[in-house]
Amino acid sequence: MYPMGSVFEDKSVFSETYVPRELRVRAKEADMLFKIYFNKLFSSAGLSDIAVIYGSLGRVGIGKTTIAKYVAEKLVEASRREGVRVKVAYVNVYTGPSLYSILSMIVRNAELGVTVRGSPVIDILKAIVDTLYINNTYLLVILDEFQSMLTSPKVEADDLYALLRVHEEMPSKDGVARIGFLLVASDVRALSYMRETIPQVESQVSFKLHLPAYRSYELLEILRQRAELGLKPGSWNDEILEMISETYGEDKGGDGSARRAIMALRMAAEMAEAEGRQFIGADLVRKALAEQEASSIPVSEIKSLGLHELLILRAIADAAVEGMDYITTGELRRRYELLCETLQVKARGYTQFHTYIRQLNSMGLIEARISGKGMRGRTTLIRLAPPIPADRLREVVNEAIMQAARH
Numbered sequence: 001m002y003p004m005g006s007v008f009e010d011k012s013v014f015s016e017t018y019v020p021r022e023l024r025v026r027a028k029e030a031d032m033l034f035k036i037y038f039n040k041l042f043s044s045a046g047l048s049d050i051a052v053i054y055g056s057l058g059r060v061g062i063g064k065t066t067i068a069k070y071v072a073e074k075l076v077e078a079s080r081r082e083g084v085r086v087k088v089a090y091v092n093v094y095t096g097p098s099l100y101s102i103l104s105m106i107v108r109n110a111e112l113g114v115t116v117r118g119s120p121v122i123d124i125l126k127a128i129v130d131t132l133y134i135n136n137t138y139l140l141v142i143l144d145e146f147q148s149m150l151t152s153p154k155v156e157a158d159d160l161y162a163l164l165r166v167h168e169e170m171p172s173k174d175g176v177a178r179i180g181f182l183l184v185a186s187d188v189r190a191l192s193y194m195r196e197t198i199p200q201v202e203s204q205v206s207f208k209l210h211l212p213a214y215r216s217y218e219l220l221e222i223l224r225q226r227a228e229l230g231l232k233p234g235s236w237n238d239e240i241l242e243m244i245s246e247t248y249g250e251d252k253g254g255d256g257s258a259r260r261a262i263m264a265l266r267m268a269a270e271m272a273e274a275e276g277r278q279f280i281g282a283d284l285v286r287k288a289l290a291e292q293e294a295s296s297i298p299v300s301e302i303k304s305l306g307l308h309e310l311l312i313l314r315a316i317a318d319a320a321v322e323g324m325d326y327i328t329t330g331e332l333r334r335r336y337e338l339l340c341e342t343l344q345v346k347a348r349g350y351t352q353f354h355t356y357i358r359q360l361n362s363m364g365l366i367e368a369r370i371s372g373k374g375m376r377g378r379t380t381l382i383r384l385a386p387p388i389p390a391d392r393l394r395e396v397v398n399e400a401i402m403q404a405a406r407h
């Protein structure tokens with residue numbers, strides 16, 4: 001089934017979206033979350049829970065999406081064994097789509113067979129509730145990158161209420177709630193945004209699961225699982241896995257990203273395969289690790305920046321990670337102020353703010369240009385300098401922020 005390779009047994013195990021059937025790390029946390037939904041499903045009230053998974057500030061690749069999908073899968077299977085039908089809709093909302101788009105994606109994703117085209121959102125919601133009632137089916141909606149919704153110009157608080165409080169706004173005919181929500185957010189700021197913009201949802205959140213960056217022994221377990229599932233026996237050993245886990249483990253000064261650890265292993269395996277070798281040598285692992293670093297970042301320059309320059313840079317990197325290109329200084333100012341608020345430091349005045357932007361620009365970390373025609377007035381537009389990988393930069397900047405904030 002797989003092309004004759006010298007080291008890969010099953011390469012799909014190394015794909016970005018692969019979710020292992022069993023978790024060896026964070027299984028306890030995932031099971032806790034699963035049990036909340038599962039127990040609720042069999043209570044008289046039905047499935048009405050809202051839970052939130054959030055990561056540590058600035059960390060990526062730490063299992064947020066994976067755990068959400070794992071919990072959903074487990075819920076479907078365990079419920080099926082009890083004769084209860086649960087469907088799952090996984091929707092990534094990082095672009096801040098409108099409620100209409102989100103509902104369309106939910107319907108398509110969970111194959112609900114509801115007609116969406118052109119209908120008002122209230123009608124679509126009602127159709128979803130009715131369909132679930134008629135088919136006696138439950139639905140778990142995962143909204144990944146949920147923080148984007150809270151700052152999206154396309155989404156009003158009313159829309160979020162309509163969706164997340166659907167049971168109050170639009171009870172099912174038999175009064176049984178059939179829609180649960182699992183919100184996956186980048187970090188704790190999403191919770192404070194929620195408290196501000198949709199307090200009545202925030203107060204209903206039944207479970208908040210915080211995921212920190214991975215430590216090296218956890219990464220080792222994760223890598224070992226992938227190696228067992230995806231590599232030929234004898235093509236790897238613990239020693240090469242440890243080289244990777246020791247590099248990325250949060251306790252060893254790494255960024256704690258399972259994604260980067262898995263990518264490094266995969267890259268080393270690909271190199272071995274390309275050379276027709278039977279074993280992934282330490283030399284190849286070292287090469288893979290170096291190559292990942294190559295798409296690199298002027299770490300020492302960043303560490304020399306002051307707190308407020310770092311916060312501005314962080315806000316620009318956030319926008320890039322969220323998929324935006326240029327942002328206006330107005331938008332940047334807003335994001336910067338929010339970051340200041342989170343850290344409980346006072347935002348600098350506008351003059352100083354613009355000086356910082358000029359400095360970051362002259363260091364080559366960001367690019368600034370004046371907007372052309374089409375925008376009201378003229379404004380400066382800003383983005384991260386293109387060669388810089390945004391998610392990685394965000395991690396470095398974040399580390400520096402934490403250091404700077406301590407002084």
Ligand SMILES: Nc1ncnc2c1ncn2[C@@H]1O[C@H](COP(=O)(O)OP(=O)(O)O)[C@@H](O)[C@H]1O
Pocket residue numbers: 015016017018019020023024025026055059060061062063064065066067222258259262
């Ligand atoms: N506990 C875990 N066990 C196995 N693999 C994991 C675990 N956590 C993360 N991974 C893997 O690491 C990668 C990144 O995880 P992901 O959930 O996408 O991170 P995040 O959503 O926090 O950015 C994925 O390939 C995922 O399968």
Ligand SMILES: [Mg+2]
Pocket residue numbers: 064065066144
């Ligand atoms: Mg994710």
